[in-house]
Amino acid sequence: xxxxxxxxxxxxxxxxxxxxxxxxxxxxxxxxxxxxxxxxxxxxxxxxxxxxxxxxxxxxxxxxxxxxxxxxxxxxxxxxxxxxxxxxxxxxxxxxxxxxxxxxxxxxxxxxxxxxxxxxxxxxxxxxxxxxxxxxxxxxxxxxxxxxxxxxxxxxxxxxxxxxxxxxxxxxxxxxxx
Numbered sequence: 001x002x003x004x005x006x007x008x009x010x011x012x013x014x015x016x017x018x019x020x021x022x023x024x025x026x027x028x029x030x031x032x033x034x035x036x037x038x039x040x041x042x043x044x045x046x047x048x049x050x051x052x053x054x055x056x057x058x059x060x061x062x063x064x065x066x067x068x069x070x071x072x073x074x075x076x077x078x079x080x081x082x083x084x085x086x087x088x089x090x091x092x093x094x095x096x097x098x099x100x101x102x103x104x105x106x107x108x109x110x111x112x113x114x115x116x117x118x119x120x121x122x123x124x125x126x127x128x129x130x131x132x133x134x135x136x137x138x139x140x141x142x143x144x145x146x147x148x149x150x151x152x153x154x155x156x157x158x159x160x161x162x163x164x165x166x167x168x169x170x171x172x173x174x175x176x177x178x
Contacts, residue, residue: 056165059134061174069174073156074132076101080154084174088157091128091143097154098126098145105145114144121150131160136178138163 061069061084069084075093078100085092098105109124124145131138142159161167165177 057135057178059136059176061133061176063169063172063174071133073154074130075154076129082154082156084161085155085157086161088155089144090157090159091131091141092151092155092157093126093128093143093145094148094151094154095145096148098143101128103128103143103145110145110147112144114146116150118150121146131156133176136164136176138178 059071061071064070071082071084072079073082074080075097080093080097080100093101095105103126105124105126110122112123112125113120114123126143126145128141128143129139131141138160141163161176167174167176169175
């Protein structure tokens with residue numbers, strides 16, 4: 001019984017401090033939404049959540065004459081020319097690029113069927129330890145590895161892009177924001 005009384009007193013204290021939190025219908029004395037968000041942010045700041053030191057970093061990629069966004073990225077420390085492809089589910093690399101990145105695959109690893117613009121091909125799944133474009137760094141990015149004849153360039157797909165805060169096209173530039 002005492003437990004319920006203590007809980008009721010706690011709820012009453014919270015209700016008197018923040019009337020909108022309990023769902024009271026009176027709009028008098030309710031704090032605006034901005035204050036509620038500020039309280040939430042302050043609460044989260046005191047928690048043990050991870051701080052991302054890269055948050056807020058941007059990289060800009062100019063549109064080329066064909067309307068594509070091509071840049072040089074660092075993958076596992078190696079400079080690789082990439083074409084940004086929002087239609088690609090994952091980063092796509094060929095076997096030669098995989099070897100340059102230190103990814104060694106067996107023939108039996110190529111067991112997944114992948115639908116491409118040129119038809120269905122076999123692919124392997126691998127992890128790229130780190131991809132960096134300018135000041136943006138994304139770690140542990142899933143990649144599809146295909147044969148050299150199936151892919152001549154590296155595609156920077158959604159397995160990389162979805163890890164960003166946002167990406168947008170503005171003034172003939174692709175702006176990546178972490």
